[in-house]
Amino acid sequence: MARRSDAFNPEGRAPADGEFARIGRWLLPLADDLPGLGDLVPRTLIDNGDDALAVRPAEPLVISMDMAVAGTHFPAAAAVADAAVKALRAALSDLAAMGARPWFYTLGLVLPDGLSDADWQALHDTLRAENRHWQVRCLGGDLTRGPGLVFSVQVHGLSERPLTRCDARAGEDLWVTGTLGGSAGGLAGLQGERPLLPTLQDAFYRPALPLTFMQAANPLLSAAIDISDGLVSDLQHLLSASALSAELLLDEVPVNPDLLHHDTRAEALDRALYGGEDYQVLFTAPPEHSTRLQTLAQHQAQPISRIGRLRANEPDQPRQLTARWQGRPFSLRTSNTGYDHFA
């Protein structure tokens, strides 16, 4: 039975709008049981509210941390609840890439002055809805005041067989989930560079993670990586880790169709290849699994596209990434190594 400290029952000891009261009112309840969580409920030994959490995982624990900073990962003017969803989904996407099932997360929050009760309520309600949607709970975290919004989300997942970036093999197919480029289109809209379509704004703030599909497909796959920096950049991470070359078939790349309201096909393809933050998963699998993968994807209404093939590196040659588009060789900007926070 988990032990729970009642240190956060302020009962007149702490100011009603102080740190402890806010944690008690808005954050601790995010650890509450959710209907339908079933055996995913962590067996906690020491619950949230103490100095630290203690848990006993029944399977290998898969851990990843992601930060989201106002002005860097989302516009400084973003609503706190929108930013929270993006931060949580970006973090959970690493569990999708590992083929792991989410267990719980911990949440570091830096909040600016002047957050209203309505903002807190929206933050709480949104995270509760996210928890229910992804079948996950927030079991702890940290809260401080600072000059702007920062989220630091550490996700904890479970998997008997976490997928890596380094186990792809020559001759296997390259696949990607969902559609690409929508998040970059949404960001361009939010920044006033093009009209803002609600579907693209959603692609930016609320990426549709392939979590369920990746858990079910895990036994059929050899390697995977989530697309945070951009398809070309993240594919190169996978190729480096697996010491392989690849050819991309650009006509098969699932460009978000809503981009075509305002982009040419070439502009939309560019966002799909280099935009990043779609938080879809690029994965590899032997060709003999392709029918099973397509059937599984259909059952789950999860779009997947086969976008290329892996091959061995030429002897004494560096890894190569080539592409074809509309019947012709297409020159990729392979020097585009994705979003670099310090370049």
Ligand SMILES: Nc1ncnc2c1ncn2[C@@H]1O[C@H](COP(=O)(O)OP(=O)(O)OP(=O)(O)O)[C@@H](O)[C@H]1O
């Ligand atoms: N401060 C740090 N201390 C130790 N290791 C770090 C630190 N920052 C990053 N790393 C490690 O570097 C690797 C790459 O980190 P990165 O944040 O780029 O992860 P990613 O999954 O490739 O991208 P994303 O964060 O967009 O999901 C990870 O394995 C991560 O654990």
Ligand SMILES: Cc1ncc(C[n+]2csc(CCOP(=O)(O)O)c2C)c(N)n1
């Ligand atoms: C305001 C604003 N400006 C630019 C971007 C674009 N951007 C920021 S981080 C990142 C890669 C993933 O980040 P990380 O490697 O930290 O996980 C990208 C494509 C944005 N989202 N918001």
Ligand SMILES: [Mg+2]
């Ligand atoms: Mg990642």
